[in-house]
Amino acid sequence: MKTMTLEVMGLKTQLNIMISILIFTLLMGRPLVINAKEPQELQGFSYSPFEYIVREQYYGDMLPWEDVRSLLPHKVKFQVIDLDTGLSFRVQKRAGNQHADVQPLTRKDTQIMKEIYGNSWSWKRRAILVNTNDRMIAASMHGMPHGGGGLSNGFPGHFCIHFAGSITHRTKNSDPTHRLMVLKASGKLAEYRNEMNPYEIIDLFITAINQSDPYMLQMTLSEPHTLQMAAILKRMDRMGMVSKHTSFKKLKKLPIVALEVPVELQSYQRDQGKERKSYTFILTRDVITNRWEILSEDFLNLM
Structure with a gap:
């Protein structure tokens, strides 16, 4: 389990999670490892069926900025x-009326x-919790x-928290x-994603590539592609920025x-510079969940 989890969870919550894991292990008849890999290897993608059970215990409250101020x-x-x-660090708020302008403390x-x-x-952008x-x-x-900075911390300026x-x-x-990352940090991204139309799913796919976010990427793909996430992760490492050159021609x-x-x-x-190309995304609607998913493999040519 992540060190961060132990820092922010209460003892009762930790015990509940460990009991759930023990029950799962007994039922499945095999050992279960949670986050046994280094964070750099995981790159945000869950290899464990229990990572997001653990993660749900430390999602943050989605408070409006007016209250956060x-x-x-x-x-x-x-x-x-x-x-x-799961890595954490300390910051100090230095300015910001529309969002928080902060600096690392040391x-x-x-x-x-x-x-x-x-x-x-x-x-x-990255999803974070503010404690x-x-x-x-x-x-x-x-x-x-x-911009400017005022602390002796080796950080040349400040950064923004939304x-x-x-x-x-x-x-x-x-x-x-930033809005999508806040949803992710609050545990509400999956629910939000389920209501997306196919054009919004493609936009989410592009965002996931640009932010190097495998968790967000796998939300957009149909099951055959989610099973290939290890290969897709390696391709994402080579990706730069992707943008739509023209708007969608949407069906009414x-x-x-x-x-x-x-x-x-x-x-x-x-390694290749800029390239403009046409792609065809084939999306299907899941008969059980009623949500749209990317089925075609044409997107793999992006990577």
Whole structure:
């Protein structure tokens, strides 16, 4: 079990989880290992049927920014916990009326944050938990130092933490990817995903690639592809940014079972540069869950 889990869970919750795991082990007649791999190997994808049972115990509350602001006054110090790796570090809020502008508290905190991002600063969003006054709040951060900073911490600037309903300084709009990460941190992303139409599923797929988020990616795929996640994970490591070059030509009335969606995408890969190409996504509606999933393998050409 992740070290972070032991830090933030109560004893009763831990015991309940361990009892559930023991029962599962006895019923299945085989040992169960949870997160036996290093965080860098997992890259956010669950290899264990119990990872998300454990994870549900430490999802955060999805509080609106208006409420969070009063909980995070100027220069307050709090803990940031990365949902996928379980790594945590301390920060101080330095500014921010539309969202929280924060800095790692010490050089050690900066080192941990950089480790979360694979030792390379990035604008990619990550689902996090903000732990303040023993309350876990669902949030999203990026990992790119920018602007000013005022602490001797080895971090050249500050970074942003977004919550439900927070907006960016520049556009004054909610950032769609931060919004998805907040849903993920609150445990509500799967429910939100189930209500998506096929065009929104493709957008979620593109977001998952751009954010290198296997958990989000596997939500968009039909079962045959989820069984290939190990191979897809390796391909994602080579991916750069992907964007739609043109908007969808949406049908007014969706078909009952399946849909083909041609999409012109522009991709950037480190070893190939920019490329614009047309892809056809075939999506099917699951007869049991009624949710749309990507069935075609054409998307693999993106990777």
